[in-house]
Amino acid sequence: xxxxxxxxxxxxxxxxxxxxxxxxxxxxxxxxxxxxxxxxxxxxxxxxxxxxxxxxxxxxxxxxxxxxxxxxxxxxxxxxxxxxxxxxxxxxxxxxxxxxxxxxxxxxxxxxxxxxxxxxxxxxxxxxxxxxxxxxxxxxxxxxxxxxxxxxxxxxxxxxxxxxxxxxxxxxxxxxxxxxxxxxxxxxxxxxxxxxxxxxxxxxxxxxxxxxxxxxxxxxxxxxxxxxxxxx
Amino acid sequence: xxxxxxxxxxxxxxxxxxxxxxxxxxxxxxxxxxxxxxxxxxxxxxxxxxxxxxxxxxxxxxxxxxxxxxxxxxxxxxxxxxxxxxxxxxxxxxxxxxxxxxxxxxxxxxxxxxxxxxxxxxxxxxxxxxxxxxxxxxxxxxxxxxxxxxxxxxxxxxxxxxxxxxxxxxxxxxxxxxxxxxxxxxxxxxxxxxxxxxxxxxxxxxxxxxxxxxxxxxxxxxxxxxxxxxxxxxxxxxxxxxxxxxxxxxxxxxxxxxxxxxxxxxxxxxxxxxxxxxxxxxxxxxxxx
Ligand SMILES: Nc1ncnc2c1ncn2[C@@H]1O[C@H](COP(=O)(O)OP(=O)(O)O)[C@@H](O)[C@H]1O
Ligand SMILES: [Mg+2]
Numbered sequence: 001x002x003x004x005x006x007x008x009x010x011x012x013x014x015x016x017x018x019x020x021x022x023x024x025x026x027x028x029x030x031x032x033x034x035x036x037x038x039x040x041x042x043x044x045x046x047x048x049x050x051x052x053x054x055x056x057x058x059x060x061x062x063x064x065x066x067x068x069x070x071x072x073x074x075x076x077x078x079x080x081x082x083x084x085x086x087x088x089x090x091x092x093x094x095x096x097x098x099x100x101x102x103x104x105x106x107x108x109x110x111x112x113x114x115x116x117x118x119x120x121x122x123x124x125x126x127x128x129x130x131x132x133x134x135x136x137x138x139x140x141x142x143x144x145x146x147x148x149x150x151x152x153x154x155x156x157x158x159x160x161x162x163x164x165x166x167x168x169x170x171x172x173x174x175x176x177x178x179x180x181x182x183x184x185x186x187x188x189x190x191x192x193x194x195x196x197x198x199x200x201x202x203x204x205x206x207x208x209x210x211x212x213x214x215x216x217x218x219x220x221x222x223x224x225x226x227x228x229x230x231x232x
Numbered sequence: 233x234x235x236x237x238x239x240x241x242x243x244x245x246x247x248x249x250x251x252x253x254x255x256x257x258x259x260x261x262x263x264x265x266x267x268x269x270x271x272x273x274x275x276x277x278x279x280x281x282x283x284x285x286x287x288x289x290x291x292x293x294x295x296x297x298x299x300x301x302x303x304x305x306x307x308x309x310x311x312x313x314x315x316x317x318x319x320x321x322x323x324x325x326x327x328x329x330x331x332x333x334x335x336x337x338x339x340x341x342x343x344x345x346x347x348x349x350x351x352x353x354x355x356x357x358x359x360x361x362x363x364x365x366x367x368x369x370x371x372x373x374x375x376x377x378x379x380x381x382x383x384x385x386x387x388x389x390x391x392x393x394x395x396x397x398x399x400x401x402x403x404x405x406x407x408x409x410x411x412x413x414x415x416x417x418x419x420x421x422x423x424x425x426x427x428x429x430x431x432x433x434x435x436x437x438x439x440x441x442x443x444x445x446x447x448x449x450x451x452x453x454x455x456x457x458x459x460x461x462x463x464x465x466x467x468x469x470x471x472x473x474x475x476x477x478x479x480x481x482x483x484x485x486x487x488x489x490x491x492x493x494x495x496x497x498x499x500x501x502x503x504x505x506x507x508x509x510x511x512x513x514x515x516x517x518x519x520x521x
Contacts, residue, residue: 100399
C-alpha cells in the first residue's frame with residue numbers, strides 16, 4: 001500500500017527553482033533513501049513533505065488524502081515526522097523536555113520515553129542535560145527520539161550522518177531496525193551513499209531538483225550511482 | 233532607621249514594578265516582542281475595573297476576578313488579530329504595531345473617560361499600615377501589591393518550567409521554525425502567551441489604579457519603570473525582572489530620601505549604571521531567554 005505519494009512537485013525559493021516536477025512514492029513499511037550531492041534539493045523535498053515549504057505546483061498525498069496545503073503542525077497528528085537537517089534540538093530544553101515536546105501531538109503508538117531511551121542509550125545517559133551541552137551525535141540521537149515520540153507512520157530523516165564520527169553514525173543507525181520493525185516507514189536523505197545503501201530497500205538519486213536514478217540497491221551498479229550523483 | 237524605612241518602601245514599590253514588568257518580560261522572552269502598549273493596556277484594565285466598580289459597587293479586589301480574564305481574552309484576540317500578523321511581516325512590524333496600539337488605546341480611553349484623574353477606592357485599606365517602629369511603617373496595600381508581584385512572578389516561573397504549554401513557549405523562544413514539526417502551532421502558543429501576559433497586566437493595572445490617581449496616560453508613564461526593571465534584571469528572566477524591580481524601587485526610594493525630587497533621577501542613574509557595567513542585567517538568561 002502506498003503511504004506517501006509525491007507527484008509533479010515544484011518548489012521555488014523566490015526566483016530560484018529547487019525542485020522540478022518531483023515524483024516519489026513510498027510504500028507502507030518501506031525504507032527509501034534519497035541520495036544526492038549538496039544542493040540537489042533533498043532537504044527541500046523533505047521540508048515540502050513535512051509542510052515547512054509550500055510547493056508552487058504538484059501534489060503530496062499521505063495515506064490517500066492530499067496534504068499539499070496542510071500546515072506543518074497539522075501533518076504531525078496524521079503521522080508525518082521530520083528530523084531536520086542540523087538536528088535543531090531546542091537548546092534551552094533538557095533532552096527529556098525535547099522528547100516531551102515531540103510527544104505534543106499525543107498520537108498513540110509504540111514510542112514513549114522509556115522506549116526511546118532503550119533504543120538510544122546515548123540519549124538516556126543525557127536526559128537531564130540542556131540542548132546546548134550535547135555533542136553532535138547526542139543531538140542527532142535526541143532529534144530522532146523526539147520525532148519518534150510523535151509515533152509517526154512516516155519518519156523523515158535528513159542527513160543523519162552529517163558531521164558525525166563513523167562510530168557514532170554506526171550507533172545511531174543501529175537503532176533503525178528497532179524503528180522499522182514497528183512498521184514505521186522511513187525516508188532517509190543522505191549525502192553518504194554507502195550508509196544509505198546499507199539500510200534502504202530502495203534508493204532514489206537526485207540531481208539539481210530532479211530524480212536521475214532509482215532502484216533497489218542490489219540492482220544498481222557503482223558506476224550508475226556515481227554518474228547519477230555527480231551528473232557525469 | 234529612616235534609611236531602612238526607605239529601603240523597605242523601595243522593595244515594596246519594586247514588587248509593583250515587577251508586576252507591571254512580568255508580562256513585558258514574558259512577551260519578550262517568548263516572541264521577542266517589545267510591547268510598547270503594555271502601559272496603555274494596564275490603563276485599559278484599570279478603566280475596565282473602574283466601570284465594573286462603579287456599575288456594581290463591588291470592591292476593586294473583587295473586580296480583579298473579572299478584569300484578569302477579560303484582559304487575558306483581550307490578549308488572545310490581540311495576538312491573533314495584530315501581533316501574529318506583525319510577526320509574519322517581521323522586522324520592526326511588531327514594535328510599530330505595539331506603538332500604534334499604545335497611541336490608539338490611550339486616545340480611545342481619553343475619548344471615553346477624558347484625561348481627568350480617576351481613582352479606585354479601597355476604603356480603610358488605603359491608609360492601613362503596620363507600625364514596626366517609630367520610623368518604619370509598612371502600608372498594607374503596598375505589602376499586598378508586593379506579595380501579588382512575587383506570587384505572579386513565581387507562578388509564571390513554575391508554569392514556564394513545568395507545564396507543557398510553558399515547555400512549548402520555551403521551545404518557540406529557542407527555535408520557532410522547528411516548533412511546527414512537533415505538531416505545535418506557534419501562533420497558538422503565542423496567543424496563549426499574550427493571554428497570560430495580559431492577565432498579569434490586568435492585575436498590574438488594577439494595582440496601579442488602587443494605589444493612587446490614574447488617567448489614560450499614567451500607564452505609559454509607569455511603563456518606563458517596568459522596562460528599566462526588565463533590563464536591570466536581564467532580558468527574558470522572570471526572577472531577574474523581580475530583582476530589577478526591587479533594585480529600581482530601592483534606588484528611587486533612597487533618592488527620594490535624600491531629596492523628594494531625586495527619586496526618579498536616582499532610579500534612572502542606577503539603570504544607566506547597570507547598562508554601562510552589566511549590560512546583560514543582573515540575572516541574564518534564566519529560563520525564557
Ligand atoms: N531558504 C532558501 N532560500 C533560497 N534558496 C534555498 C533555500 N534553501 C535551499 N535553497 C537552495 O535550494 C537548493 C536545494 O537546497 P537543499 O534542498 O537544501 O539541497 P540538499 O538538501 O540536497 O543539499 C540549493 O541550491 C539551495 O541553495
Ligand atoms: Mg540538505
